[in-house]
Amino acid sequence: MELRLLMGEHLRKLRESAGRYDGTARHSLEMEQVVGDYSAFVTDARHHESWAALAREGSPDFARLVAELRSQSARCAAIMEKYRALNLLDGRTESAGYFDNIESGIEVEFGAFRLTSSSKVLLVGSGSFPMTPLYIAARTGAGVVGVDIDAEAVELGQRVVKTLGHGLDIRLERMSVEDLAFTGEATHIIFSSTVAVKYALLDAIHSSTRDDVVVVMRYGDHLKSLFNYPMEEVDHRKWTLVEQVLRPEHIFDVALYVKV
Ligand SMILES: C[S@@+](CC[C@H](N)C(=O)[O-])C[C@H]1O[C@@H](n2cnc3c(N)ncnc32)[C@H](O)[C@@H]1O
Structure with a gap:
């Protein structure tokens, strides 16, 4: 089927599925x-050529x-996490390819900037099932703070951490990263890929972060930008791109930035 038709079909299904969320699993x-x-669609290399042709045409309808x-799939990704949290909290555990894909990618995300037990990690967009904080805190012993704008996500996330993260140094807050005191202490700041304003936030927090902070920006370009907000230019007086971790089979790629 033609790529544009496939995209339309996926959009219909994503919208319908998101609309069915009623606070239960x-x-x-x-x-x-x-x-x-x-997820399989946006990582399918067979669509690359058609994608490039459509992108070159640059029609407003396509944009x-x-x-x-992008916005409906971000909504679905957030709801998927709610389902996963509800299933866990109600005693049903389930796994899905989407989560396996994210979890198996966390380890390589930091490139040359490895985490240690004294790292202080901030995650922007921690979600209802905070797998990144759980994974990092369990693997490295680092302290992790997650923020999210969705009150339900923070509440579910805290209950998941209580259930799975016993003894781990993880705190979740419903607060803007710009107002959070921990932003000034963090050694590593991770932006979730589906946070639409992640580059605006990166720009805004520059002056309140440590000089040696490492920023881990999750993103997806080209076909993957259908399930991620893409990479953007940064203010070159503020941030320098130091490494890109490209992972063809993964949902998102990673760009690492340090201060100029
Ligand atoms: C899919 S989830 C979390 C991603 C996943 N847990 C991970 O580790 O990559 C993305 C979350 O980002 C949150 N979010 C969106 N915009 C945000 C913003 N401006 N600030 C903080 N959180 C935001 C959403 O509410 C959602 O819960």
Whole structure:
């Protein structure tokens, strides 16, 4: 099927699936299927040529379709985490390709900037199932603070951490990264890929962060920008791109920045 038609079909399914969320895990299996199919779609190298042709054409309709897919899939990714949290908290545990994909990628994300037990990590967009904080705190012993703008995500996330992260140094807050005191202490700041304003936030926090801070920006370009907010230019007086970790089979790639 033509790429644009496939995109339209995925958009319809993502919208429908997101619209069914009612605060329970009733529709979680259906959402897993829809997001699993979509993840496979955005990492399928066979679509690269058609994508490049459509992107070159640059029609406004195509740009609108891309923007809509990006925001609906971000919404679905957040709901997937709610389902995963609810299933865990209700005693049902489930796994989906989407999560395996993210979890297996966390280790390589830091490139040359390894974490140690004295690292202080801030995650912007911690979600309802804070797998990144859990993984980092368990693996390295580092202290992790996560922030999220969604009150339900913070509340579910705290309960998940209580259940799975016993004894780990993890704190979750519903607060803007700009107002958080920990932003000035963090040695590593990770931006979730589906945070739409991540580059604006990066710019805004520059003056309140440590001189030696390392920023781990999750993003997706080209076809992957259908499930991620893409890379943007940074203010070259503030931030320098030092490394890119490209992972063709993964949902998102990673760009590492340090202060100029
Ligand atoms: C899919 S989830 C978390 C991603 C995943 N847990 C990870 O480790 O990459 C993305 C979260 O970002 C949150 N979010 C979106 N915009 C945000 C912002 N401006 N500040 C903080 N959190 C934000 C959403 O509410 C959502 O819970």
